[in-house]
Amino acid sequence: MSVQDSNGSLTTIIKNKIATLQFAHPASNSFPRQLLDLLTAELNKLSENSEVSVIILKSEGSGAFCAGASFDELLAVTNLEEGKYFFSGFAHLINAMRRCKKIIVGRVHGKTVGGGVGIASACDYVFASKNASIKLSELAIGIGPFVIEPAVSRKIGKTALAEMTLSAHEWKSADWALAKGLYAATYEKTEELDEALVNFCAKLANYNPEALVEMKKVFWEGTENWDQVLIDRAAISGKLVLSDFTRNALEQFKKQ
Template sequence: MEKSGTVTTSMINGIATISFSHPKSNSLPSPTIKKITEAINDFATDKRAHVIVIRSEGEKTFCAGASFDELLRIKDFKTGKEFFMGFARLINAMRKCPKFIVARVQGKAVGGGVGIIAAADYTLASSVASVRLSELMLGIGPFVVGPAVERKIGNTAFITMSIDAEWHDAFWAKQNGLFTKVFANNHDLDEAVSALVKKLTACNPEAIAQMKKIFWAGTENWDKLLEERAEISGNLVLSEFTKRYIKAFKDK
């Protein structure tokens, strides 16, 4: 893996796959977020793609969320807002994509990783997968990913995740609607992903596109909403509290 992380794509028999990786627990620096977003937008208009799978490499961590290294380098509001706009554009790309997006979750997911899971249309996970919204501990909050997460799991569960900032296991995530199905191991997970997407490639693309519109009804204001949320995060990330926390975490 490159130090900056990688994003690879493939297309086989109508199944488009986006796979990302980063040596630091599959974290998401801006270039990685941008590449994932571009891949989703490309597959959205590619008639050969009937379904999209989003996944990450490795066995223990799906996604560690925002890159702490990059957060520490943010020195002004404009840079801060633009960093969080990366997540906003990714979530909106997933929302607007006329194809079903299936997330394959093999391990832990934090912050932005939870946002990706929530913005997917169908999520299959391993029993060792777990989720956490840790933003409050950083001195910010789950502002940009919040609408996607709250839409998927409801207000009460979203508040719980946002305030306690603790790990919630795969069965909690399934019970609250973040995971669609949970499997005993990665082998069973991969078999289930394969079977599902193969079935979806045989479905009418026009019907899927119309279903996506229905599933995401009421989110038409998200371009504006997520930009406003990015501005909140862009301001808060400049605080001394956040800088101290991230530096202390990195120095452990």
């Protein structure tokens, strides 16, 4: 499967029970709502595919892994309904990753901001490069990481979340993310990362698929209320994005 237009691209390749799902967008692999919806739909489809046991989630290029939400679409929000609609895209994606019957292994090759950190946190296992630093910059633009917070907190805990959120202008290193549990392993070279990723997923794909499905359920126990929680959080972000503070901050960020 391959989809490509002005809103980015999404490609799926299935081989040896491993589905490699790659997203891309010219603006540092950021997410407009349409691309979020495409990724969500593809994960839901792969979840029911009996020929797939493992999903590798990656992004295109050698720059940023994911720059989070599309600034252009954030600036285009004009009312509460539009704001909630946009942020609910991340809610639907994280819930799709949570409910997906397949183990999702993330490949984080570069810097990751905001919603991208949420996506990495919603993976079941993450391989990362040493330059894959992370940042939650939402407070700096007048909102907060409300929708992704449950996924991030589940991985790194509330204390580390507070450290990231309140230091909104500060990058946390890949070593920090590894120590906090967001990353399972980090590598100096992309070639080393990919070799480890392929070997790991090949082994995983040969395990009993029924056992993998049941383990996935165990990993996500206690998150059954997220369907409503994340949508409620989307409404909070949708309200805040309309503030003058956020409008001005987004305009300044775009000029950088």
